[in-house]
Amino acid sequence: MTVVSAQGLRKSYGGEVAVDGIDLTVERGEVFALLGPNGAGKTSTIEILEGHRKRDGGTVSVLGEDPGTAGRRWRARLGIVLQTATDAAELTVRETVRHLAGYYPNPRDPDEVIEVCGLTGKASARIRTLSGGQRRRLDVALGIVGRPELLFLDEPTTGFDPEARRQFWSLIRRLADEGTTILLSTHYLDEAEALAGRLAVLAGGRIIAEGTPATIGGRAGVAATVSWRDSNGEHHEQTADPVDLVARLTARTGGAVTDLRVHRPSLEDVYLDLIGEGR
Numbered sequence: 001m002t003v004v005s006a007q008g009l010r011k012s013y014g015g016e017v018a019v020d021g022i023d024l025t026v027e028r029g030e031v032f033a034l035l036g037p038n039g040a041g042k043t044s045t046i047e048i049l050e051g052h053r054k055r056d057g058g059t060v061s062v063l064g065e066d067p068g069t070a071g072r073r074w075r076a077r078l079g080i081v082l083q084t085a086t087d088a089a090e091l092t093v094r095e096t097v098r099h100l101a102g103y104y105p106n107p108r109d110p111d112e113v114i115e116v117c118g119l120t121g122k123a124s125a126r127i128r129t130l131s132g133g134q135r136r137r138l139d140v141a142l143g144i145v146g147r148p149e150l151l152f153l154d155e156p157t158t159g160f161d162p163e164a165r166r167q168f169w170s171l172i173r174r175l176a177d178e179g180t181t182i183l184l185s186t187h188y189l190d191e192a193e194a195l196a197g198r199l200a201v202l203a204g205g206r207i208i209a210e211g212t213p214a215t216i217g218g219r220a221g222v223a224a225t226v227s228w229r230d231s232n233g234e235h236h237e238q239t240a241d242p243v244d245l246v247a248r249l250t251a252r253t254g255g256a257v258t259d260l261r262v263h264r265p266s267l268e269d270v271y272l273d274l275i276g277e278g279r
């Protein structure tokens with residue numbers, strides 16, 4: 001089932017084009033990541049799909065409705081984690097999560113949400129006393145407490161420490177296993193690689209590449225570089241079949257090589273190439 005479908009999506013601010021004809025389809029249960037440099041149009045796209053911003057052109061369907069006109073019942077099926085952090089407040093974490101849960105027909109247990117977001121130790125703390133990363137975790141908790149069918153996450157792990165990011169990744173995988181569709185934007189390529197089944201790279205308001213983390217930008221077809229050192233010095237050789245090259249090398253030298261390495265382009269290498277071309 002298609003959960004998000006956009007064709008020819010456009011948005012300008014004043015005379016400046018931010019989203020320049022984006023086509024996007026996300027199926028139920030997918031984790032889809034939007035990547036792209038600052039100002040590429042990720043937040044604008046996400047906020048149009050959430051119904052938070054008006055589009056200037058194109059057709060959009062999210063959970064079967066047009067976000068520009070859909071009402072409260074549609075909104076209750078979405079979970080939204082905006083880029084801007086929760087406002088400082090006098091309420092505690094538990095009060096805030098419980099309060100928001102009350103707005104949804106079938107919410108998750110607030111204490112369980114607090115736990116999976118790693119905030120149990122802070123459940124009784126006032127929001128204004130939380131650290132930046134803890135506040136971001138609260139944003140995520142508020143995004144998922146309504147048991148959304150579709151979860152939007154705009155740069156969800158900014159400010160997380162490495163352990164919190166790993167915890168967050170397992171939470172996302174768990175939600176996806178339960179059938180939640182997830183659309184996220186991130187600047188962390190390891191995050192996109194760890195979570196996304198498919199991803200799109202945006203630059204200048206357009207999608208310049210789309211695919212799986214393994215294949216995007218022709219990644220799967222790019223040659224590997226094998227490097228090694230022997231008595232003649234350092235060597236680098238490009239090959240489509242590094243296993244065969246290493247086997248031949250070992251047979252030829254009797255294993256008398258050191259510093260043997262096989263390098264394949266990382267998602268970051270491919271991404272930087274793509275946005276270099278997209279500029």
Ligand SMILES: Nc1ncnc2c1ncn2[C@@H]1O[C@H](COP(=O)(O)OP(=O)(O)OP(=O)(O)O)[C@@H](O)[C@H]1O
Binds near residue numbers: 039040
């Ligand atoms: N409310 C606004 N008013 C005017 N211009 C805006 C507004 N929101 C976004 N823009 C412009 O639209 C373009 C796309 O911005 P957007 O926030 O969608 O990018 P982004 O890919 O999410 O960037 P980042 O990675 O920095 O969050 C930028 O040039 C930005 O300056």
